[in-house]
Amino acid sequence: MKVLKFGGTSVGSVNSMLNVKKIVEAIDDKVIVVVSALGGITDKLIKTSNMAASGDSGYEKEMKEIVNRHIEMVYTVIPAGEKRELLLDCVNELLSELKDIFQGIYLIRDLSPKTSSTIVSYGERLSSIIVATLIDGAQWFDSRLFIKTEKKHNKHILDSELTNRLVRETFREIPRVSLVPGFISSDKDTGEVTNLGRGGSDYTASIIAAALDADVLEIWTDVDGFMTADPRVISTAYPITELSYVEAMELCNFGAKVVYPPTIYPVCHKNIPILIKNTFNPDAPGTIVKQEADHSSKAIKGISSINDTCLITMTGLGMVGVIGVNYRIFKTLAENGISVFLVSQASSENSTSIGVRNEDAALACKVLDEEFAKEIEMGEISPMKAEGGLATVAIVGENMKHTPGIAGKLFGTLGRNGINVIACAQGASETNISFVVEGGSLRKTLNVIHDSFFLSEYQVLNLFICGIGTVGHSLIDQIHSQQERLKQERGLNLKIVGIANGHKAMFTRAGIDLTNYREELEEKGMPSSTQVLHDEIIGMNIFNSVFVDCTASEEIASLYKDFLGHNISVVAANKIAASSDYEIYAELKRIARHRGVKFLFETNVGAGLPVINTINDLINSGDKILKIEAVLSGTLNYIFNEISADVPLSQTIRNAKEQGYSEPDPRIDLSGTDVVRKLVILAREAGYCLNQEDVEKHLFIPDSFFEGSLDDFWRKIPSLDADFEARRKVLEREGKRWRFVARFEGGKGVVELVEVDRHHPFYELAGSNNIILLTTERYNEYPMLIQGYGAGASVTAAGVFADIMSIANI
Ligand SMILES: NC(=O)C1=CN([C@@H]2O[C@H](COP(=O)(O)OP(=O)(O)OC[C@H]3O[C@@H](n4cnc5c(N)ncnc54)[C@H](O)[C@@H]3O)[C@@H](O)[C@H]2O)C=CC1
Numbered sequence: 169m170k171v172l173k174f175g176g177t178s179v180g181s182v183n184s185m186l187n188v189k190k191i192v193e194a195i196d197d198k199v200i201v202v203v204s205a206l207g208g209i210t211d212k213l214i215k216t217s218n219m220a221a222s223g224d225s226g227y228e229k230e231m232k233e234i235v236n237r238h239i240e241m242v243y244t245v246i247p248a249g250e251k252r253e254l255l256l257d258c259v260n261e262l263l264s265e266l267k268d269i270f271q272g273i274y275l276i277r278d279l280s281p282k283t284s285s286t287i288v289s290y291g292e293r294l295s296s297i298i299v300a301t302l303i304d305g306a307q308w309f310d311s312r313l314f315i316k317t318e319k320k321h322n323k324h325i326l327d328s329e330l331t332n333r334l335v336r337e338t339f340r341e342i343p344r345v346s347l348v349p350g351f352i353s354s355d356k357d358t359g360e361v362t363n364l365g366r367g368g369s370d371y372t373a374s375i376i377a378a379a380l381d382a383d384v385l386e387i388w389t390d391v392d393g394f395m396t397a398d399p400r401v402i403s404t405a406y407p408i409t410e411l412s413y414v415e416a417m418e419l420c421n422f423g424a425k426v427v428y429p430p431t432i433y434p435v436c437h438k439n440i441p442i443l444i445k446n447t448f449n450p451d452a453p454g455t456i457v458k459q460e461a462d463h464s465s466k467a468i469k470g471i472s473s474i475n476d477t478c479l480i481t482m483t484g485l486g487m488v489g490v491i492g493v494n495y496r497i498f499k500t501l502a503e504n505g506i507s508v509f510l511v512s513q514a515s516s517e518n519s520t521s522i523g524v525r526n527e528d529a530a531l532a533c534k535v536l537d538e539e540f541a542k543e544i545e546m547g548e549i550s551p552m553k554a555e556g557g558l559a560t561v562a563i564v565g566e567n568m569k570h571t572p573g574i575a576g577k578l579f580g581t582l583g584r585n586g587i588n589v590i591a592c593a594q595g596a597s598e599t600n601i602s603f604v605v606e607g608g609s610l611r612k613t614l615n616v617i618h619d620s621f622f623l624s625e626y627q628v629l630n631l632f633i634c635g636i637g638t639v640g641h642s643l644i645d646q647i648h649s650q651q652e653r654l655k656q657e658r659g660l661n662l663k664i665v666g667i668a669n670g671h672k673a674m675f676t677r678a679g680i681d682l683t684n685y686r687e688e689l690e691e692k693g694m695p696s697s698t699q700v701l702h703d704e705i706i707g708m709n710i711f712n713s714v715f716v717d718c719t720a721s722e723e724i725a726s727l728y729k730d731f732l733g734h735n736i737s738v739v740a741a742n743k744i745a746a747s748s749d750y751e752i753y754a755e756l757k758r759i760a761r762h763r764g765v766k767f768l769f770e771t772n773v774g775a776g777l778p779v780i781n782t783i784n785d786l787i788n789s790g791d792k793i794l795k796i797e798a799v800l801s802g803t804l805n806y807i808f809n810e811i812s813a814d815v816p817l818s819q820t821i822r823n824a825k826e827q828g829y830s831e832p833d834p835r836i837d838l839s840g841t842d843v844v845r846k847l848v849i850l851a852r853e854a855g856y857c858l859n860q861e862d863v864e865k866h867l868f869i870p871d872s873f874f875e876g877s878l879d880d881f882w883r884k885i886p887s888l889d890a891d892f893e894a895r896r897k898v899l900e901r902e903g904k905r906w907r908f909v910a911r912f913e914g915g916k917g918v919v920e921l922v923e924v925d926r927h928h929p930f931y932e933l934a935g936s937n938n939i940i941l942l943t944t945e946r947y948n949e950y951p952m953l954i955q956g957y958g959a960g961a962s963v964t965a966a967g968v969f970a971d972i973m974s975i976a977n978i
């Protein structure tokens with residue numbers, strides 16, 4: 169025998185009603201069907217009662233809607249004929265009783281709890297007789313006759329013993345299909361209508377299933393089962409196939425509204441499985457809840473949360489070692505009907521924090537202050553402190569018991585993402601770790617956990633890309649072309665959630681479609697500014713996020729500190745921050761380390777060449793960099809390789825810009841600034857404290873050419889062509905070439921134009937290539953050499969991409 173329960177959405181529309189009929193009639197076994205009120209009707213009944221009680225004549229309109237909803241349902245799902253007429257008689261009679269009750273309330277302007285309970289019972293009474301008529305051969309039973317409650321602490325509580333006996337008596341002979349209204353009950357002493365609480369239809373079904381030793385309890389709802397997390401917050405949440413009773417209880421107690429929590433105990437006690445199914449998708453497997461759920465899988469099964477938490481903290485040295493303090497706290501709260509869902513107490517016993525719903529907080533503080541008035545007056549205990557606007561999150565899974573390090577991983581992940589844990593609790597059963605965070609961090613918290621415990625199919629990295637010129641555009645193209653492969657083969661979802669250039673910016677948590685992002689940015693983007701980027705990116709508070717700087721902007725570099733401070737990793741092609749004042753560079757690295765995020769800038773030197781990582785590897789393994797000799801400017805090397813009788817200096821500079829080698833402002837290259845920045849960064853990464861002004865410069869273009877605007881520069885630069893050509897000819901005759909060389913040794917840096925002959929290791933350095941010779945304690949007689957493309961869109965973008973991938977750490 170099976171017990172099936174259909175919730176309000178399952179009986180809320182014509183289509184779903186017809187699905188219910190199909191599902192029940194296809195069962196080849198005895199079945200007891202428990203139904204809720206038509207979706208939304210209970211709320212409407214409560215609203216109408218309150219309107220009538222407050223003298224608002226608008227209640228009549230609401231009542232009309234209730235009438236229409238039921239009558240229309242009857243006319244659409246029950247074919248014309250005798251059955252329909254009989255049903256209409258019953259429905260009209262119930263509706264007319266209801267109308268009279270509302271009128272009475274309106275006239276006397278009074279609504280007692282007893283009348284309220286009577287009113288809400290009409291929802292299930294009406295729906296159940298409609299469904300009973302709809303399903304062939306169904307026999308209707310009145311649950312008020314066998315679901316019995318008693319009053320305790322001002323609440324109607326099930327009298328299990330009496331109810332079980334009455335259920336067994338009622339269903340001594342079980343018909344093929346029985347139809348029972350859920351939720352409603354009656355007082356065992358007075359016979360007054362009561363109910364089992366909102367969501368109580370699940371409980372009705374569970375009580376009946378347990379009393380009759382059903383084979384299974386099926387809860388038919390509008391979702392595919394228990395999900396790994398709230399799908400409205402986590403788009404990648406998915407249904408869990410199997411849960412143990414304990415796991416299901418932990419999950420539904422805490423926000424996952426799939427099952428009304430008291431439902432689990434009666435069937436668990438009898439070892440009757442619960443199957444959660446979707447009325448709108450009956451072929452989906454659903455979730456099975458049973459004694460022993462699959463233990464071979466992930467350590468945590470699901471996450472649940474409530475965004476309605478107030479933490480009440482009681483502190484005082486007068487609590488230490490005093491027996492009975494906790495007893496008094498919980499007794500006082502229980503006597504006042506306040507439910508506590510989280511308790512956290514330090515072993516020092518001088519503080520206890522209690523999680524209650526926000527609406528209960530004021531009363532909880534009041535009654536506890538009263539209970540401990542004497543101790544408060546003596547200064548032994550401080551008055552209760554309430555902190556509202558919080559959220560409680562629970563991670564749930566019986567496998568946690570067998571897996572060390574879950575708590576470490578959980579709190580480590582939260583910390584790296586800048587989420588502050590205000591209180592936490594874990595029972596010795598180890599099936600649940602609950603913790604409290606700021607309400608505003610809930611979304612991020614759920615995403616972080618879902619992602620890091622691999623509940624999601626993919627690990628997500630959220631990228632903000634700033635600057636979509638030569639490097640930024642190429643990077644986005646590369647990400648676009650690799651996105652799918654990374655998802656499928658590496659389980660990594662690289663999501664670009666923000667893109668900005670100097671004029672426009674756009675942001676979306678869902679990820680930007682990269683097909684036409686440039687057009688979209690132009691059309692739909694908001695005006696971009698440093699402040700906008702700062703506020704939007706920090707305000708979005710997204711987990712696992714990386715700010716990627718592909719600009720050459722000082723203002724943008726000034727944002728890194730705040731981003732790192734908000735646990736956003738930074739990947740910079742922009743060299744300004746890493747080469748700025750040593751203190752700033754050191755501070756950024758310090759913040760990144762403290763926050764557990766990354767500040768990476770491999771492309772600052774040698775574009776995509778592995779220069780900085782190599783130096784880090786050498787240093788980390790105990791080597792010491794003694795000397796750096798390098799050609800670090802792609803632009804200058806290109807210029808000195810291209811310059812010829814046919815291509816004058818000024819033209820080579822233009823060509824370097826067109827090839828995407830030069831800085832947005834090529835004067836940065838020609839003035840040696842770019843090379844100085846790079847040398848400073850290399851020296852710092854090698855462990856030396858060097859600033860740009862410490863580097864000696866021997867330049868080849870007079871300073872006067874860098875005065876004025878960029879247009880002035882382009883106008884003036886051809887005047888140097890003839891002189892350069894004359895010098896080039898001499899050089900050619902001598903069999904030499906120009907190389908702009910950077911050197912660092914003994915704590916001193918120099919950049920200069922050097923004339924090298926064919927025996928020099930830099931002589932053959934082609935195109936825009938870079939070369940870096942590292943003399944170290946280990947690589948001494950034969951220095952380490954790194955050589956290759958040192959500038960250009962695709963290699964630089966690939967280097968930025970590699971930094972991003974190292975943050976993903978897959
Ligand atoms: N081109 C290359 O080979 C290499 C370049 N880099 C570095 O990469 C960075 C970018 O270089 P390119 O792509 O060549 O420059 P670009 O001039 O082509 O692109 C710069 C982008 O930054 C944007 N931008 C400028 N100021 C901005 C602001 N305040 N807010 C938002 N966006 C802003 C511009 O609108 C443009 O989209 C530079 O810092 C450069 O030093 C590093 C290694 C190699």
Ligand SMILES: N[C@@H](CC=O)C(=O)O
Pocket residue numbers: 771772773774775800801802803804829830831837842958959960
């Ligand atoms: N402008 C730079 C680009 C790489 O950093 C160069 O020419 O090397």
